[in-house]
Amino acid sequence: MTQDRIRNFSIIAHIDHGKSTLADRILELTHAVSSREMREQVLDTMDLERERGITIKAQAVRVDWKGHQLNLIDTPGHVDFTYEVSRSLQACEGALLVVDAAQGTQAQTLANAYLAIENNLEIVPVVNKIDLPQADPDAAAAELADLIGDDPEHVLRISAKTGAGVEDVLDAIVERVPPPAGDADAPARALIFDSSYDQYRGVVAFVRVVDGRFSTREPLRAMALGTRFEAEELGFFSPTRSATRTLDAGEVGYVITGLKDVSRLRVGDTLTSESRPAAEPLPGYKEVKPMVFAGLFPTDSDDYPELRDALERLKLNDAALFYEPETSQALGFGFRCGFLGLLHMEIVRERLEREFDLDLLVTAPNVAYRVKPPNEDWREVHTPSDMPNEIEEVEEPYIKASIIVPKEFVGVVMELNNDRRGRFDHLEYLSEERVHLTYELPLAEIVLDYYDQLKSRTRGYASFDYDVIGFRPGKLVRVDVLVGGESVDALSLIIHRDSAYDRGRALVERLQKEIPRQHFDVAIQAAIGARVIARETVKARRKDVLAKCYGGDITRKRKLLERQKAGKKRMKQVGMVEVPQEAFLAVLNLDAEKK
């Protein structure tokens, strides 16, 4: 098909604003899926996505509409996947910006709309759910038009649920979204905007061909990573897989690579032909780096091999997931895992527990730090115990937080942000009622419970999104916890100097309650370097005997002793001190409980 008959677009919407329903309706209207076989939300393949209403992985579907080939590129719906969203958007010429007629613009909508504008996409504004009794399509349309600088008359009003107005959406795509403008005769170039892993066929790349033509069995190369492979199969989804001999400029489809390692093909990279390679890759590739780290440990240490296998398998489909073995005095063998953000972490954890049936202990998350020890180069630290004692400079990741709330909650949101070392950036009224606030915050301040706090203080009205904006210097210190004079790795934390004393105090007090009395006094200290900032003592036991033991008592006393012994075996040895695993967990969860 010639490029002027092709339209590539995606749908941008907040969770629950109807993206998936609209996609379903489009498939139905274009007869890609018959009503009979229509399964709701065809595009979201994973159970988890369906349940959470989140699309984790992008896919692309080709449909026909009035002689045009429309490629719907599904974007991940959440902030953690901003990079993937931006790659998906780069594969399009247009985007449907969908807003719930009852709820109006949300923070996530804003973020993705800006992303689309940055990518020079033609935006087709759509107000959805006009059938709802509480819908206010005029207000939503006005807000939307204002946001993208368009005429409110241009905003389509639909109900994806009933199907009302959906044909107009398809027509608008054909009319308003420009066709692809690649060079069909140039050396072939295709943008990888997503990938997945098939157990039998290896890595499957989802691509948008920009220039030239790709053919089956052709030797290909990923330009940034230099990975070489042969295109075992080319094709597209409609929505089931259809193989094709070629993919041409402007088209969207998949490439089966046969690669067994998902990390060898990265989203954002450019595919080209080995026989006639392009001179320049497409712009915009960057390596995504995990920003949030947490330790994952099996509850039962015997499950370690299962956890390792599960992570290996998850990683096949999730190039952004990072993990390396970690040994903790407290929790035994496990993995330090890196995630793009909190939702990513939550999804990985749920998949491990649900799909692999693992019982996990997850330590409190921390962020990545950049550290410069004296006379050494900068390096990145992912776990507090790796933070060197001597630090010349240290930097932590900052985010720009975007929050939309009804105006009466502006005060509480500002208060929360100030408590979290936030710096006010910008405030604007989206409408008379709703305010858009932006703040700069250390990522570390939001990894634990920021979102919960925000939701509860605004009675659920706030919507929140963030973007990592880089590393900045911070007055950060490492607080160590010493039990019986021995530093406990799992309990070290990196924290702003101003909160170090309070946190150290709270940690030590909690541990004192959790550690049972021993044969000797046990000092529990919190320290910054050599300076102790808090101390408690677990007093030694003075008596621990089984009172009577005569002929009739021996079996029972032996069993008592065996139970005592078994209890001791479950404890973790820190130097001479026996510490129950629960003590570590209680402390690791200190923040979550306190607030």
Next chain:
Amino acid sequence: MTRHLYVHLPFCAHRCGYCDFVTVVGRKAQHDAYVDALLAELALECELLAPDVETIFLGGGTPTFTALHALERLLVGLPSAEEVTVEANPETVTQELARMLRGLGVNRVSLGVQSFQPRLLTVLDRVAQPDTVRRAFYHLRDAGFDNISFDLIYGIPGQSPADLESDLGEALALGPEHLSCYELEAKPGTRFTYEHGEGLVRQADAMESYFELVVATLTGNGYRWYETANFCREGDRDLRSRHNLAYWLGRDYLGLGIGAVSTIEGRRWRNTPRLRAYVEQLEARELPAREHEPLPVDVQLRERVMLGLRLDEPLSVDGLGDVIDLSALERLERLGLAVRSNGSLALTARGRMLGGGVTADLLA
């Protein structure tokens, strides 16, 4: 073959709130039948008993609550032994009883004193009053007993350190040859735990020092702390309980009567605790119903460690290597809780105070 015989006499006038032993209240009419059954069990098991029995221990219940003629018949029917101990409650000890016991070969009496404070005795449901204790003691002395032991309980709800000192003082004033001192345990399911359990938990920390006080006071007054809870007067005679030493040294023993436990050649069994079933089976000259517990070698070795470390004499670790955790032992040595010397192992005084946890540490 064993040289140690335990005989259980379960009868009591009433059940004390803290007691969880196998006891039977009243039933005077059954005392004779029960003694018949005991003698029948002895007859059935006589080949397990060595010809020269070393110790016999009549425990309860309240052995001295047993009808006098029945108790007499029992003592006559038992073999003679070097040490024959009878447990007695002070209120049951009359001049007549004391003479009868002495006349029938009993040479040691363990008196259930518990406390000398009327207030605390009431908490324990004990009938005897301090004077009853003293009278019983003198009856026993008058009858010629030169080896008398007192049972004392500490940690009674409401007992102050001064109360405990006073109890120890009263006991020392009488000069018994032997003392057993037990911390009151709130055993699950007892009436006492129901009524006082919370109080015990509340004062647990405050009472931590009571054990130290007991040990310090008694050792300071010429008693040897020879077992976790047992003390004997120092001197020419070895006044340790020979029968109980047999348990702590891991020797075999035969137990007769309801609920009685025997351990012989790697097998342990416990008789049915039901009086009627026991009596009926033995009337039919059958062995009573028993619960059997095999004792594999490693369990026997663990018990050797557990029991041996209760004593003040070092435990020979010959053959115990497999059940002792050497790294734990080193740690305990560094903490000053255990000492090793040529093939034996002993706990220090503080180690003995913490004997339970220390033993749990030591066992591999």
